[in-house]
Structure formats: structure tokens, C-alpha cells
Amino acid sequence: xxxxxxxxxxxxxxxxxxxxxxxxxxxxxxxxxxxxxxxxxxxxxxxxxxxxxxxxxxxxxxxxxxxxxxxxxxxxxxxxxxxxxxxxxxxxxxxxxxxxxxxxxxxxxxxxxxxxxxxxxxxxxxxxxxxxxxxxxxxxxxxxxxxxxxxxxxxxxxxxxxxxxxxxxxxxxxxxxxxxxxxxxxxxxxxxxxxxxxxxxxxxxxxxxxxxxxxxxxxxxxxxxxxxxxxxxxxxxxxxxxxxxxxxxxxxxxxxxxxxxxxxxxxxxxxxxxxxxxxxxxxxx
Amino acid sequence: xxxxxxxxxxxxxxxxxxxxxxxxxxxxxxxxxxxxxxxxxxxxxxxxxxxxxxxxxxxxxxxxxxxxxxxxxxxxxxxxxxxxxxxxxxxxxxxxxxxxxxxxxxxxxxxxxxxxxxxxxxxxxxxxxxxxxxxxxxxxxxxxxxxxxxxxxxxxxxxxxxxxxxxxxxxxxxxxxxxxxxxxxxxxxxxxxxxxxxxxxxxxxxxxxxxxxxxxxxxxxxxxxxxxxxxxxxxxxxxxxxxxxxxxxxxxxxxxxxxxxxxxxxxxxxxxxxxxxxxxxxxxxxxxxxxxxxxxxxxxxxxxxxxxxxxxxxxxxxxxxxxxxxxxxxxxxxxxxxxxxxxxxxx
Numbered sequence: 001x002x003x004x005x006x007x008x009x010x011x012x013x014x015x016x017x018x019x020x021x022x023x024x025x026x027x028x029x030x031x032x033x034x035x036x037x038x039x040x041x042x043x044x045x046x047x048x049x050x051x052x053x054x055x056x057x058x059x060x061x062x063x064x065x066x067x068x069x070x071x072x073x074x075x076x077x078x079x080x081x082x083x084x085x086x087x088x089x090x091x092x093x094x095x096x097x098x099x100x101x102x103x104x105x106x107x108x109x110x111x112x113x114x115x116x117x118x119x120x121x122x123x124x125x126x127x128x129x130x131x132x133x134x135x136x137x138x139x140x141x142x143x144x145x146x147x148x149x150x151x152x153x154x155x156x157x158x159x160x161x162x163x164x165x166x167x168x169x170x171x172x173x174x175x176x177x178x179x180x181x182x183x184x185x186x187x188x189x190x191x192x193x194x195x196x197x198x199x200x201x202x203x204x205x206x207x208x209x210x211x212x213x214x215x216x217x218x219x220x221x222x223x224x225x226x227x228x229x230x231x232x233x234x235x236x237x238x239x240x241x242x243x244x245x246x247x248x249x250x251x252x253x254x255x256x257x258x259x260x261x262x263x264x265x266x267x268x269x270x271x272x273x274x275x276x277x278x279x280x281x282x283x284x285x
Numbered sequence: 286x287x288x289x290x291x292x293x294x295x296x297x298x299x300x301x302x303x304x305x306x307x308x309x310x311x312x313x314x315x316x317x318x319x320x321x322x323x324x325x326x327x328x329x330x331x332x333x334x335x336x337x338x339x340x341x342x343x344x345x346x347x348x349x350x351x352x353x354x355x356x357x358x359x360x361x362x363x364x365x366x367x368x369x370x371x372x373x374x375x376x377x378x379x380x381x382x383x384x385x386x387x388x389x390x391x392x393x394x395x396x397x398x399x400x401x402x403x404x405x406x407x408x409x410x411x412x413x414x415x416x417x418x419x420x421x422x423x424x425x426x427x428x429x430x431x432x433x434x435x436x437x438x439x440x441x442x443x444x445x446x447x448x449x450x451x452x453x454x455x456x457x458x459x460x461x462x463x464x465x466x467x468x469x470x471x472x473x474x475x476x477x478x479x480x481x482x483x484x485x486x487x488x489x490x491x492x493x494x495x496x497x498x499x500x501x502x503x504x505x506x507x508x509x510x511x512x513x514x515x516x517x518x519x520x521x522x523x524x525x526x527x528x529x530x531x532x533x534x535x536x537x538x539x540x541x542x543x544x545x546x547x548x549x550x551x552x553x554x555x556x557x558x559x560x561x562x563x564x565x566x567x568x569x570x571x572x573x574x575x576x577x578x579x580x581x582x583x584x585x586x587x588x589x590x591x592x593x594x595x596x597x598x599x600x601x602x603x604x605x606x607x608x609x610x611x612x613x614x615x616x617x618x619x620x621x622x623x624x625x626x627x628x629x630x631x632x
């Protein structure tokens with residue numbers, strides 16, 4: 001039997017249906033916690049603060065400004081705020097809390113005492129975090145986009161439905177999903193590796209910010225490297241600003257989409273190893 | 286080689302080598318050769334950094350109710366957490382009915398663990414707490430509802446089922462955790478201080494439940510500080526101190542093996558003075574003391590079997606009429622005091 005055939009047989013023998021039901025059970029428990037926890041209010045603020053600002057801008061400056069200018073402003077908000085701050089810190093809050101929160105609230109053992117493979121549990125929790133972050137930041141980005149063009153009336157509608165608007169919106173939403181996948185996996189792994197993942201997260205932020213000055217091969221281990229080139233509107237950057245906007249040696253679109261996914265898969269594999277070794281020792285927390 | 290609660294009688298070594306300082310005794314039981322019906326710990330040690338959890342523990346626990354007794358910090362919870370894979374051994378091997386605790390997906394189909402942590406996921410009701418766990422097992426909605434209701438009924442928690450756990454009393458929280466541990470009908474039940482916080486009625490009902498489960502052939506491992514309750518419900522005991530197993534087996538046989546402390550036997554009979562004078566002449570009898578009401582003798586002997594033989598002979602020869610013959614220190618409490626000492630006195 002060839003290696004491929006053996007792999008196919010092994011995969012076919014796995015209890016996929018059971019795992020799906022178990023992941024659904026984890027989701028059922030986690031989504032409520034993720035969306036309704038009081039400590040998550042600041043994540044809502046991160047996701048929707050630009051919407052409020054854009055709405056105010058639409059009201060106050062309703063007779064000035066051009067659509068071209070506003071398209072660039074929106075691109076700036078997305079690249080500088082959402083990608084580098086909002087989604088980054090939002091994912092930090094959501095994904096590090098998936099296991100660390102259960103440890104602090106001394107309830108992780110209930111998951112560990114169920115007949116669930118730790119890897120399946122990890123995947124369930126990751127999907128829960130992903131649904132939460134994509135919903136919040138996806139809605140934030142969507143609402144920002146809508147509010148930005150709403151004030152232009154028919155011209156705005158035309159830009160969205162007959163011009164490049166819809167494509168830009170879908171690209172922003174796609175990049176949001178990829179950012180949540182990439183950052184989410186990294187922060188989930190960090191939360192299993194460190195008791196206080198905030199300091200390593202700041203190092204990740206530093207890495208994501210300053211990799212553009214490193215050789216291009218090293219840049220490929222950065223999530224923003226891929227996401228920047230998928231952004232639909234480029235921002236003219238000069239001087240230090242170029243650090244955040246310019247991609248020196250871009251890869252193709254497919255590679256840019258697959259990049260964060262492969263990176264996340266690799267990090268999640270590492271996280272699976274960590275979660276298998278995780279012990280319940282609440283006293284030490 | 287593992288010490289077995291089911292098939293070994295072993296007398297202690299000295300205190301320098303605590304691994305051999307184990308009193309182990311029990312009547313033989315049928316066991317399958319691969320340990321498929323046993324909980325086995327082979328040379329298991331657990332260290333938290335430099336702090337000892339348990340050290341070089343060897344056990345082979347058969348079905349039935351097993352009491353885990355020891356003072357605070359003796360390693361009872363560590364041992365239970367090792368059996369259920371919540372922590373991993375620094376050294377050694379653990380196997381529960383032939384399953385490694387590193388395989389929770391198999392282990393917890395057969396094991397239920399009521400841990401000591403008095404904490405719950407936020408915002409759950411008693412019912413949803415159990416229901417959610419059963420859904421994690423992969424059960425469908427109908428089956429999860431049925432088993433949740435059944436478990437809540439078994440622990441007498443049907444009425445407050447839909448109230449939030451945060452509003453429960455300590456005893457109710459204890460019972461709901463117990464319900465969660467038994468809901469999926471496990472064959473091994475590990476219970477860490479399950480009687481804590483329960484009122485007398487609930488304690489009696491829980492004891493009855495544990496004994497009934499033990500009689501059904503389940504493994505029920507219970508840690509407790511309440512020695513007389515452990516004595517009442519356990520088929521066998523494991524005594525722990527400072528991370529070591531100091532004795533294990535059926536309590537009567539363990540007591541017999543504690544040779545440093547002569548057995549105390551209380552005899553109520555028609556002529557206690559005569560009995561006292563006759564038995565005191567024997568070498569193995571250390572003391573024969575008339576009890577306060579003058580109707581019985583408390584005998585301390587180094588050889589209980591020889592004493593019982595002698596007693597039979599005396600009854601026939603002296604035409605004594607016996608009212609009571611009962612061991613006076615053949616219980617967990619006495620064994621605990623003898624082996625672990627009063628410095629760690631528990632209830």
C-alpha cells in the first residue's frame with residue numbers, strides 16, 4: 001500500500017462525526033462566554049471605535065471632502081488601526097483567554113475530564129475564538145465601510161455596486177478573516193506557553209512592525225507581510241510611514257492568502273503539542 | 286513489582302526506605318492478567334519543581350470501594366489527578382482499566398471524576414452544567430437531557446436544576462459535581478472529598494450510593510478525612526502520608542499486619558475475672574483489663590489468631606457464656622493513628 005493510500009485509510013478511520021459534534025459542543029459553551037463576558041467590552045470598543053469616528057466625520061464634514069480622499073482615509077484606518085491595533089489586540093484578548101481564562105476561573109478541568117481529544121478541544125476553542133473575532137471585527141470593518149460611503153448618497157452607492165467598492169469591501173473582510181486566523185493561532189499558542197502572554201505578545205507586535213527592515217525571507221514569518229499586500233487600496237507612504245505600508249518583495253495573491261493559513265496551521269500544530277502536556281495546577285496561577 | 290490491594294500481604298520495611306514501608310494486605314480477588322479490571326500505578330512519582338507530590342507509588346486497585354486516607358498534603362489529590370490525567374507523572378506509569386490517562390478520549394468514557402475544585406463555568410445552571418459535559422461526550426440533545434435529568438435525580442437535585450450554580454449552597458455544589466461525575470455511567474468513579482459540605486442526610490444518602498456502586502462492580506475511589514465514614518463504606522483502604530503510601534489493603538488485614546501495636550479485643554462474658562486471669566498467662570497477651578462496668582475484658586494481644594483459638598478452648602473448658610467478642614481497634618481510625626500518628630490527626 002502506498003503512503004498516500006495509507007494516509008487516506010487512516011483519515012477515513014477517524015471519528016470525524018464525533019469530533020464535529022464535540023467541536024460544536026465546545027462552540028456552544030464558548031461563544032456565549034466570548035460574546036457576553038463583561039471583560040470583553042474593550043474588544044467591542046476596539047472593533048467599533050472607528051465606526052463612531054467615521055459616523056461623526058460623516059455628520060460633521062458632510063459637505064466637504066472627496067470620495068477619493070475618504071477611500072484613502074478608510075485604507076489608512078484599516079491598515080493602521082484595524083490590522084496593527086484593533087484586530088491584533090482584539091485577538092490577543094480573545095484567544096489568550098480561551099485557555100488562560102478557564103485556568104484563572106478554575107474551570108478548565110471540566111473540559112479535560114470529558115472524553116475529548118485535547119487536539120479536538122483546542123480546535124473547538126480556536127474556532128470559537130475565530131467566530132467571535134471575525135464577527136466583531138468583520139462587522140466593525142463592514143460598518144466603517146458603509147458609514148464612509150453612505151454620506152455620498154447615490155455616488156457612494158454607485159461606487160460600491162458599480163465601481164470598485166464591493167471588491168474593496170470583500171478584500172477588507174478577507175484580510176480581516178486572515179488576520180484573525182494568523183494572530184489568533186499565535187496568541188492561542190502563546191497562552192499555552194506563558195502564564196502571562198502579554199509580554200510575548202508585545203514582542204510579536206514589535207516583530208510584526210519591524211520585520212520590513214529585515215531580509216525578505218525573514219519577512220515571510222510575519223503575518224502582516226502577507227496581509228499588507230492583500231489590502232485593496234495602497235497608501236502612499238513616505239519616510240518611516242513606508243515601514244508600515246510598503247512591501248519590498250511581494251508574493252502572488254494566492255501565496256499571500258495561503259501564507260497566514262500555513263503559518264497558523266504550523267502554530268496550531270505546536271499548540272496541540274502544548275495542550276497535550278498541559279496540567280491542571282490552579283494553585284500555581 | 287506493584288503492590289496489590291487484591292492479592293498481596295506485605296509487611297513494612299523501615300522508615301528509611303519509604304517505598305517498602307507499606308502494609309499491604311487483602312483477600313485474593315480474581316483479576317485479569319493484563320490489569321484490564323484494575324487501576325495500576327507503577328513506580329509513580331510526581332514532583333512539583335522540588336516539592337514532592339507522591340513518591341514511588343505502586344498500587345493495583347481492584348473493583349469495589351477504596352478509601353484514600355491521609356492528612357492534608359499527604360498526596361491524595363495528587364494521586365487522583367494522576368489517575369485521571371489532570372497531571373502527568375514525573376516518573377512511572379499509570380493505567381486505568383488498561384487505558385493510559387494520556388488518552389482522555391478513551392479514559393473518560395469509563396471514568397468519572399468529582400474533583401475538589403469548588404468552581405464552575407460562569408453563569409451555568411445545575412442542569413446546563415451536566416448537559417454541556419454530556420454534549421462534550423458527543424451525545425445528542427435527547428440523550429444528554431435524559432442522562433442529565435437521571436443524574437440530578439440520583440443526587441436529589443431535581444428541584445434546583447434550573448437555578449444558577451452560583452446561587453447554590455456548598456452542599457448543593459458538591460452534589461451537582463457528583464451528578465456530573467456519574468452522569469455518563471462510568472465504571473470508575475474517582476471522588477475527591479465528596480462528602481465535604483453535605484448535611485447528615487445527604488452524607489448518608491451519598492454513602493449508600495457509593496456502596497451500591499461498589500457492589501455493582503464499579504471502582505469507587507474516595508478520599509476523605511472522615512475516618513469512620515471511610516471505614517463504613519470502603520472495601521479496602523490506602524493510607525498516605527507525606528507523598529508515600531504507608532498501608533493498603535482490606536482494613537482488617539492491614540490492622541493484623543501492624544505488629545508493633547497489639548490488637549485490642551473486647552470480650553463480654555459471664556465471668557470476666559476468670560477470663561482475664563486465664564488469658565493473661567499467655568505470652569502473646571500483653572494486657573487483660575476489666576472494663577469499667579465489670580462485665581467484660583479488654584485484651585491486647587500480639588497474636589489475634591492464637592487468642593481466638595484460646596478463647597474457644599476456654600469457653601468449652603470453663604463453660605463461659607459469651608455476649609460479645611469484637612475487635613476494639615480494627616478500624617481505619619486506629620490503623621491511621623498507628624501508622625500515621627496523632628501529629629496528623631484527622632477526624
